[in-house]
Amino acid sequence: MIDRRNFLKIVSFAGGIALAGKWTYESISQTVVEHPQQGLKAHRWAMAIDVKKCEQNPNCNKCIEACHSYHNVPKLDNPKDEIKWIWKEQFRNAFITQENEFLPKGMNFSTVLLLCNHCDNPPCTNVCPTQATWKREDGIVMMDWHRCIGCRYCVAACPYGSRSFNWRDPRPFIKEQNPEFPTRTRGVVEKCTFCAERLARGMMPACVEACPSKALIFGDLEDPGSEVRQVLSERFSIRRKPELGTSPEVFYLV
Amino acid sequence: MKIYDGWKIILGIVIGIAFFTMPIWLNLSSAQSKVKPKLVYPTDARQCIDDKDYMNHYHMDLLNYWRDSVVRLNMRYVVRNGVVLTHNGQKLEMSLTLTCLKCHSDKKNFCDQCHNYLQVKPYCWDCHVQPKEALK
Numbered sequence: 001m002i003d004r005r006n007f008l009k010i011v012s013f014a015g016g017i018a019l020a021g022k023w024t025y026e027s028i029s030q031t032v033v034e035h036p037q038q039g040l041k042a043h044r045w046a047m048a049i050d051v052k053k054c055e056q057n058p059n060c061n062k063c064i065e066a067c068h069s070y071h072n073v074p075k076l077d078n079p080k081d082e083i084k085w086i087w088k089e090q091f092r093n094a095f096i097t098q099e100n101e102f103l104p105k106g107m108n109f110s111t112v113l114l115l116c117n118h119c120d121n122p123p124c125t126n127v128c129p130t131q132a133t134w135k136r137e138d139g140i141v142m143m144d145w146h147r148c149i150g151c152r153y154c155v156a157a158c159p160y161g162s163r164s165f166n167w168r169d170p171r172p173f174i175k176e177q178n179p180e181f182p183t184r185t186r187g188v189v190e191k192c193t194f195c196a197e198r199l200a201r202g203m204m205p206a207c208v209e210a211c212p213s214k215a216l217i218f219g220d221l222e223d224p225g226s227e228v229r230q231v232l233s234e235r236f237s238i239r240r241k242p243e244l245g246t247s248p249e250v251f252y253l254v
Numbered sequence: 255m256k257i258y259d260g261w262k263i264i265l266g267i268v269i270g271i272a273f274f275t276m277p278i279w280l281n282l283s284s285a286q287s288k289v290k291p292k293l294v295y296p297t298d299a300r301q302c303i304d305d306k307d308y309m310n311h312y313h314m315d316l317l318n319y320w321r322d323s324v325v326r327l328n329m330r331y332v333v334r335n336g337v338v339l340t341h342n343g344q345k346l347e348m349s350l351t352l353t354c355l356k357c358h359s360d361k362k363n364f365c366d367q368c369h370n371y372l373q374v375k376p377y378c379w380d381c382h383v384q385p386k387e388a389l390k
């Protein structure tokens with residue numbers, strides 16, 4: 001028979017051991033080594049495109065050339081087969097829901113740069129049956145070409161036409177292959193990845209780096225001191241089809 | 255017991271067995287079967303990512319792990335015990351073209367040797383560019 005005194009002794013001793021065990025466990029589990037991966041990090045990558053600066057050089061295609069040659073994007077002339085990561089389109093086609101009858105002269109026919117919007121609420125990732133495309137924690141809508149089965153649901157879901165499907169074998173249509181980046185095969189969807197592989201090496205996206213007039217501004221939307229946030233707070237910007245609720249992360253400074 | 259046309263039937267059975275086991279006899283008799291894959295290793299003796307035996311048997315698992323780490327988890331460097339492995343001062347990336355092929359540059363006399371011997375057709379090269387092919 002245990003008396004009251006002994007019972008309290010045993011209980012307090014057991015409690016002390018349990019607490020000590022908890023502390024040691026916590027101190028050990030804190031020493032887990034973090035993966036030393038470097039590169040540029042963000043919570044929400046975004047891009048601002050200075051339409052006015054871009055307009056000043058209507059024949060400049062440096063960003064498109066830089067992106068497409070770096071990423072082995074094939075050049076197919078038939079618009080049905082065309083593959084594009086970043087491309088030019090007339091304002092009236094790009095901003096189809098801007099129903100302003102009296103825009104400044106020439107604006108409707110001026111060209112703007114289009115690319116994947118890396119939506120905060122991407123409709124393309126929801127429909128992918130193999131999770132070959134998904135939204136990363138840093139906001140990039142990423143693609144895993146190993147997993148893509150070519151069902152083209154994402155192509156149908158994307159309201160911006162940012163995704164291209166390889167109807168043909170792309171390799172013969174790549175002028176110079178960049179061995180550092182893979183090509184794609186027939187039957188795979190591809191699009192801009194905000195140069196995830198370059199960000200991981202601490203470099204800015206190829207288009208941003210190639211722009212001679214610094215019309216492309218890239219950075220973290222959740223960092224109040226970032227260049228994108230600054231330029232967005234200073235100038236008025238529009239986004240493509242924001243009413244769809246996709247919350248595009250590519251802003252056009254007009 | 256008497257089998258009608260017995261010798262014909264037995265001859266037929268013998269020929270039949272010989273016919274169906276022909277691949278075995280052909281394989282045993284031909285010199286082809288004794289040919290083993292000949293791998294050409296990089297001439298300058300350097301260390302591989304892992305030991306030879308492991309790489310021989312499990313390089314495909316390693317490459318799959320690399321693929322998932324890089325594409326899915328955005329972890330790009332080869333890490334051992336919390337330290338990024340380096341080679342000539344450069345951090346080693348988990349990359350077929352940027353790491354493996356930098357040393358094993360002769361795909362024909364390395365990858366293809368065993369793959370052809372074992373009749374496996376990995377589709378790595380459908381997308382990943384071999385540096386040599388790019389130079390041509």
